[in-house]
Amino acid sequence: MELTAVTVLLGNFPALARCNFSAYEGEVVLISGANGSGKTTLLRTIAGLVRIHSGSGAVFGVGLRDEVGRRTVRQSVSYLAHGSHLYDDLTVEENLRFIARGTKTDWSDIESMCERMQLPKRIMNLEVAHTSAGQRKKVTLVATLAQGSELVLLDEPHAALDSEAKEIFDRYVAEMASSGATMLVASHDQGRVEAFATRTAEVRGGRVVDQKS
Amino acid sequence: MFKDAWLVASKDLRIERRSRVLTNQLLPFTLVILIIFAFTFDTHPNLLVTLSPGLFWVASLFAMTIALQRSFSLEAENQARDGLLLYGLESAGIFLGKVVAIVIQSAIVELFIGFGIVILYAAPLHEVVFLALSAFTATIGISCVGVVFGAMVTGRSRDSLLPLLIFPVVAPVLLSATKAWEDYVRGKVSLGDPWLGLLVVFAIAFGAVGVLTFGSILEE
Amino acid sequence: MKSDRAVQGLGLVAVLAIVATYILGLWITPPAAVMGNLVRLLYIHPPVAWVAYLAYGVTSVASILYLWKRTRDPRWDLIAASSAEIGVVFTALTLLTGSIWGRPTWGVWWTWDARLTTTALLFLLYVGYLALRRATPDVTQRSKRSAVAALIAFIDVPIVHQSVVWWKTLHQSATVFNASLSPKVHGEMAWTLLLGFIAFSLAYVWMLIRRYQIAVLISKRQEILLQGALDERMSTV
Numbered sequence: 001m002e003l004t005a006v007t008v009l010l011g012n013f014p015a016l017a018r019c020n021f022s023a024y025e026g027e028v029v030l031i032s033g034a035n036g037s038g039k040t041t042l043l044r045t046i047a048g049l050v051r052i053h054s055g056s057g058a059v060f061g062v063g064l065r066d067e068v069g070r071r072t073v074r075q076s077v078s079y080l081a082h083g084s085h086l087y088d089d090l091t092v093e094e095n096l097r098f099i100a101r102g103t104k105t106d107w108s109d110i111e112s113m114c115e116r117m118q119l120p121k122r123i124m125n126l127e128v129a130h131t132s133a134g135q136r137k138k139v140t141l142v143a144t145l146a147q148g149s150e151l152v153l154l155d156e157p158h159a160a161l162d163s164e165a166k167e168i169f170d171r172y173v174a175e176m177a178s179s180g181a182t183m184l185v186a187s188h189d190q191g192r193v194e195a196f197a198t199r200t201a202e203v204r205g206g207r208v209v210d211q212k213s
Numbered sequence: 214m215f216k217d218a219w220l221v222a223s224k225d226l227r228i229e230r231r232s233r234v235l236t237n238q239l240l241p242f243t244l245v246i247l248i249i250f251a252f253t254f255d256t257h258p259n260l261l262v263t264l265s266p267g268l269f270w271v272a273s274l275f276a277m278t279i280a281l282q283r284s285f286s287l288e289a290e291n292q293a294r295d296g297l298l299l300y301g302l303e304s305a306g307i308f309l310g311k312v313v314a315i316v317i318q319s320a321i322v323e324l325f326i327g328f329g330i331v332i333l334y335a336a337p338l339h340e341v342v343f344l345a346l347s348a349f350t351a352t353i354g355i356s357c358v359g360v361v362f363g364a365m366v367t368g369r370s371r372d373s374l375l376p377l378l379i380f381p382v383v384a385p386v387l388l389s390a391t392k393a394w395e396d397y398v399r400g401k402v403s404l405g406d407p408w409l410g411l412l413v414v415f416a417i418a419f420g421a422v423g424v425l426t427f428g429s430i431l432e433e
Numbered sequence: 434m435k436s437d438r439a440v441q442g443l444g445l446v447a448v449l450a451i452v453a454t455y456i457l458g459l460w461i462t463p464p465a466a467v468m469g470n471l472v473r474l475l476y477i478h479p480p481v482a483w484v485a486y487l488a489y490g491v492t493s494v495a496s497i498l499y500l501w502k503r504t505r506d507p508r509w510d511l512i513a514a515s516s517a518e519i520g521v522v523f524t525a526l527t528l529l530t531g532s533i534w535g536r537p538t539w540g541v542w543w544t545w546d547a548r549l550t551t552t553a554l555l556f557l558l559y560v561g562y563l564a565l566r567r568a569t570p571d572v573t574q575r576s577k578r579s580a581v582a583a584l585i586a587f588i589d590v591p592i593v594h595q596s597v598v599w600w601k602t603l604h605q606s607a608t609v610f611n612a613s614l615s616p617k618v619h620g621e622m623a624w625t626l627l628l629g630f631i632a633f634s635l636a637y638v639w640m641l642i643r644r645y646q647i648a649v650l651i652s653k654r655q656e657i658l659l660q661g662a663l664d665e666r667m668s669t670v
Contacts, residue, residue: 007663009659011570011571012570012655012659013662014659014662014663014666017663017666018663018667049295049298049299049433050433051432051433051573067428067432071298071301071428074298074299074301075300075301077299079299081292082292083291083292083295084291084292085291085292085295085296085299086291086293086296087224087228087287087290087291087293088290088291089228089231089232089287090224090227090228090231094227098220098224099296099300101220102217102220102296102297102300102301103300103301127231205666205667205668206666206667207667358585361581361585362582365565365569365578365581365582366565366568371568374561374564374565374568377557377560377561377564378561378564378582380557381554381557381558381589382558382585382586382589384554384593385589385592385593385595385596385597388596388597388600389596392599392600407599408596408599411592411595411599414592415592418588418592419585419588422581422584422585426500426581426584429577429581430577430578430581433571433574
């Protein structure tokens with residue numbers, strides 16, 4: 001994927017300012033940066049969720065400028081966002097089943113991912129509104145990772161997880177990384193991600209300013 | 214498209230069944246409206262019977278507006294709307310799914326209001342089959358317009374705009390549905406009723422608008 | 434600038450034509466047989482209503498051109514919005530002058546005649562359109578959504594009109610526009626009315642150009658502000 005001089009506006013604020021960034025297959029990039037630097041907007045742009053004001057971008061060779069391209073891109077990436085995308089009134093299982101049918105993911109893949117993330121069975125029938133923040137995060141992780149996309153975007157995957165869950169998650173991500181998946185991970189928990197990241201990109205003032213391997 | 218529509222509709226209806234907004238809030242609300250109408254028109258008891266078609270639609274429209282706001286506010290919580298886009302659901306499918314869920318909920322509300330006016334206003338119903346048919350067609354039309362506008366304005370304190378956008382557009386639907394009803398009261402019944410025709414045209418036209426434009430409306 | 438001169442000239446001609454219409458309408462033309470001096474509203478009310486419909490027509494065409502992918506251009510959106518604003522003003526004037534006319538002729542400020550009802554709903558449809566524009570800060574999103582709203586209004590108007598016409602013709606006979614209120618227009622009256630149409634159309638064209646120019650300036654200003662914001666954002670490095 002590649003972004004060239006991309007500017008993205010949130011209202012009249014340029015959240016990304018002529019940002020250049022690219023990542024190649026099999027890379028695991030840690031995206032670091034202060035609050036408000038533009039990390040989340042960078043990921044949302046790559047996920048095809050926001051319109052590009054100027055500049056050009058492509059994911060898997062599909063342009064991000066037009067509506068049809070963004071739609072294709074949205075389908076082909078997995079994105080773990082700040083918002084959980086879950087419906088509070090539905091149970092965990094109902095949410096996961098909805099996502100599975102929406103993304104055309106096999107239910108068995110979801111189930112095995114639940115085991116992997118050690119999602120307790122008893123919360124499956126709990127309404128999302130009645131689960132804890134950490135549990136919700138796990139559910140979202142399951143939904144994101146089970147899709148098995150070639151490009152995975154993770155925004156603060158460690159937030160709200162307890163140390164045990166972080167370990168489990170890190171082990172899985174390291175495994176994915178070694179099996180050749182492309183991942184972009186925005187995190188304040190740098191030490192954890194650096195362990196398996198192939199390179200670090202720092203976002204500042206709406207641009208990727210510093211890249212080091 | 215239809216698969217996605219069914220997925221979205223069944224999800225919305227399940228949430229509805231779980232949260233019980235319909236039974237705990239909407240139905241009591243329409244009952245209040247019916248009672249308030251009775252207060253305001255109590256000078257001539259017969260007036261309520263004469264006015265019942267119009268009162269029925271006014272109450273239904275208020276309830277539908279609330280249902281529409283609810284339908285989109287639940288996509289706003291936890292940014293579920295982004296989720297719908299990311300899962301790759303077809304926008305036309307999302308549109309139809311939302312419409313189906315709203316139509317089903319509205320049908321329940323309208324049935325309730327129908328019982329209400331029969332019992333509270335002693336209004337006799339004529340030609341129930343045709344009545345249901347015209348009401349159903351009108352409901353589809355209103356839902357199509359409502360879902361398009363709902364996706365445009367809900368969230369970020371713009372909810373108050375929804376009635377201003379919907380009501381003038383659906384004015385001919387309310388007029389047609391009310392007049393069709395009055396025709397049935399007079400025993401004028403046929404499938405070629407011009408009012409029914411207008412309702413069908415309206416539903417088809419705005420269904421098409423929604424299917425064609427929903428993609429660009431949904432995206433941020 | 435040469436073209437700006439032309440626009441200024443157009444504005445001047447429009448004002449002169451409206452003044453001429455007033456002079457002809459108020460002093461030169463004779464009072465009508467039945468309506469007396471009330472007939473003088475004839476020179477204002479129909480031209481104003483015509484401009485309202487013209488403005489909405491332009492909004493509809495521009496919006497559809499915007500929605501159509503091959504002709505998509507932000508300028509269509511600005512034209513649509515500019516025209517809609519003028520349309521709302523002229524619809525308000527139509528309703529106002531109609532009311533002033535209606536009170537002495539029919540004895541009421543308002544009547545549920547088909548044309549009146551359609552015009553009132555038209556007014557509300559586009560008030561909603563403008564409100565939607567105000568409530569949508571993002572430029573592209575605003576363009577797309579308001580274009581869809583304009584399309585909906587465009588489709589809705591004939592349906593509204595048809596339903597209201599049936600409403601009136603099927604359920605009670607038209608009592609409003611009877612013969613005595615449709616004065617036979619001839620001679621200098623016809624010329625004055627024609628002048629009125631031309632005058633207000635010119636005024637519309639002038640207003641549309643000016644409003645569009647303002648809209649372009651606003652979007653240019655936004656671009657400059659954006660440039661500033663971009664520079665500021667990039668200098669935080």
